[in-house]
Amino acid sequence: xxxxxxxxxxxxxxxxxxxxxxxxxxxxxxxxxxxxxxxxxxxxxxxxxxxxxxxxxxxxxxxxxxxxxxxxxxxxxxxxxxxxxxxxxxxxxxxxxxxxxxxxxxxxxxxxxxxxxxxxxxxxxxxxxxxxxxx
Numbered sequence: 096x097x098x099x100x101x102x103x104x105x106x107x108x109x110x111x112x113x114x115x116x117x118x119x120x121x122x123x124x125x126x127x128x129x130x131x132x133x134x135x136x137x138x139x140x141x142x143x144x145x146x147x148x149x150x151x152x153x154x155x156x157x158x159x160x161x162x163x164x165x166x167x168x169x170x171x172x173x174x175x176x177x178x179x180x181x182x183x184x185x186x187x188x189x190x191x192x193x194x195x196x197x198x199x200x201x202x203x204x205x206x207x208x209x210x211x212x213x214x215x216x217x218x219x220x221x222x223x224x225x226x227x228x229x230x
Contacts, residue, residue, distance in 0.1 A: 105133040108214060110177050119179045119213050126208040132187055133202045135173030144168075171200060178202065181215035188216050 107126055113119035126132060140148070145168045170176075178187070186208050190201040208214060 102136065103134055105174065108132060108174065110174060113179065113213055116179050118177050119215075120174050120177055121213050122208045122210050124210050126204045126214075128204055128206050130204045131201050132204055132208075132214060133173055133175070134199050135171055135175040135202070136199050137169035137171055137175075139198070140168040140170065175200065175202070179213065179215045180218045182217050185215055185217045186212070187214050 107122055107124040108120050109123050110118055111121050113121075186206055187202050187204050190203055192199060202214070202216070204214075
């Protein structure tokens with residue numbers, strides 16, 4: 096049986112065009128350290144889906160996320176795929192589900208985030224893959 100998930104729209108963020116990066120997420124109100132910024136659902140992908148995305152599709156190039164703790168790939172919904180990367184100074188991070196049946200991720204503030212500030216996290220790539228660090 097699938098566990099029900101209540102979708103709670105975020106109230107302190109919005110998507111905007113960010114200079115030099117394309118879309119990004121900014122705070123529309125002050126966010127406290129440790130506060131949940133967003134709870135977003137995920138769709139787990141099959142190995143067949145991942146193979147297709149890796150080899151055949153440019154459409155979802157930046158959407159899949161590998162959940163190391165669950166050994167599964169997923170697509171993040173909500174604003175999940177719009178948060179930009181900052182390896183050196185992230186102000187938020189993703190927290191993963193507690194069980195394999197949980198179908199959501201949490202974005203939490205690592206420090207106080209001021210109204211108007213972009214919310215960024217470290218995608219976790221090694222130095223060779225820092226091509227996404229657009230600063």
